[in-house]
Amino acid sequence: MAPTASNTTSSSAIDPREKKLDVPGQHKAAIFDKKGGPVSVRTVPVARELKHGEALVRVIYSGVCHTDLHAMLGDWPLDNKLPLVGGHEGAGVVVALGEGAEEFVKIGDRVGIKWIADSCLKCDFCRRGFEPNCPEAQCSGFTVDGSFQQYAVSYARHLSPIPDSLPLDQAAPILCAGVTVYKALKEAQLTPGQFVAIPGAGGGLGHLAVQYAVAAGYRVIAIDTGNDKRALAEKLGAETFIDFKTTKNLVEEIKQASGGLGPHAAVVAASGAAAYEQALDYIRSRGTLVAVGLPGGTDIKANVFFTVFRSLRIVGSYVGNRQDAVEALDIAARGKVRTSFKTLGLSELPKVYEDMNSGKIAGRIVLDIDK
Numbered sequence: 001m002a003p004t005a006s007n008t009t010s011s012s013a014i015d016p017r018e019k020k021l022d023v024p025g026q027h028k029a030a031i032f033d034k035k036g037g038p039v040s041v042r043t044v045p046v047a048r049e050l051k052h053g054e055a056l057v058r059v060i061y062s063g064v065c066h067t068d069l070h071a072m073l074g075d076w077p078l079d080n081k082l083p084l085v086g087g088h089e090g091a092g093v094v095v096a097l098g099e100g101a102e103e104f105v106k107i108g109d110r111v112g113i114k115w116i117a118d119s120c121l122k123c124d125f126c127r128r129g130f131e132p133n134c135p136e137a138q139c140s141g142f143t144v145d146g147s148f149q150q151y152a153v154s155y156a157r158h159l160s161p162i163p164d165s166l167p168l169d170q171a172a173p174i175l176c177a178g179v180t181v182y183k184a185l186k187e188a189q190l191t192p193g194q195f196v197a198i199p200g201a202g203g204g205l206g207h208l209a210v211q212y213a214v215a216a217g218y219r220v221i222a223i224d225t226g227n228d229k230r231a232l233a234e235k236l237g238a239e240t241f242i243d244f245k246t247t248k249n250l251v252e253e254i255k256q257a258s259g260g261l262g263p264h265a266a267v268v269a270a271s272g273a274a275a276y277e278q279a280l281d282y283i284r285s286r287g288t289l290v291a292v293g294l295p296g297g298t299d300i301k302a303n304v305f306f307t308v309f310r311s312l313r314i315v316g317s318y319v320g321n322r323q324d325a326v327e328a329l330d331i332a333a334r335g336k337v338r339t340s341f342k343t344l345g346l347s348e349l350p351k352v353y354e355d356m357n358s359g360k361i362a363g364r365i366v367l368d369i370d371k
């Protein structure tokens, strides 16, 4: 998928709407009532009572992720809340606090609502920083209502602070897409100067992965197809671009691009098995395949002999924790990572899902929640 528009930062990073902290009685929310949808935008009451630790966020922008479509279609091996307000790339400001929430955020803070809405912070996983694996983790726009609404209740301790220099529309896609690829690159455990292959480098996740990898000092082998994606990948700092449609031997060409041995890691977010299995062929011995993204029904086949003989690592990377989100937003705020996206209104969400389902969405969509 190619990003369709490159948005430039407006003169001020602060949206005038960030200064309006009053809470109306009613607001707009995109809701679906049953598995399979449809989703509709309705006017509903704003949550009046906040429980301990909750904050009310005035959402101004929210990215749309493929996961939101999976949640509506119900095609994952997991159950979600119904009826549901989707969305987990919300960017806005805190407008009200429940008891205890003031320990973490204050009114007027610019914050992000990410996929992990909450976790216990006490279990073995949380203590070690693996908050996404907490058995009590709540997910925004899945087990709790998310960011496709003007006023969203979320958990103060898991809100992500958004730096003042980062516009909220730029911040939104970082909260899932950006953090996800940033975390996946961390899981590859590379050092500066090592090679990483990124299939789908011109796509929604891929173009962010290229930039985070370049920012970390890795040498990027971008894999995608077409001149537009080549131009984008090269502009973002990829060292080599390999067109998978025109190459005679993808595995050999990737190995050649990394001195003959193959890259030290591949970060693969494809929905089909082929890209993962190819990566097992082209990464060098002791290399790491990082599987990221969440296709519900894809199995990958790894040969045991060569996995052992070549000492390969196959790692699943889910999403980031609170610290990963802070780091990913900070890198974006310093201009090292820019998201390409197209802005539409919340009212256009049903059409976005329709187009996403038929593969017609190229690049990230960010919704202006007021429109």
Ligand SMILES: [Zn+2]
Binding pocket: 065, 066, 067, 068, 088, 115, 176, 177
């Ligand atoms: Zn997502």
Ligand SMILES: [Zn+2]
Binding pocket: 119, 120, 121, 122, 123, 124, 125, 126, 127, 131, 134, 135, 136
């Ligand atoms: Zn926990």
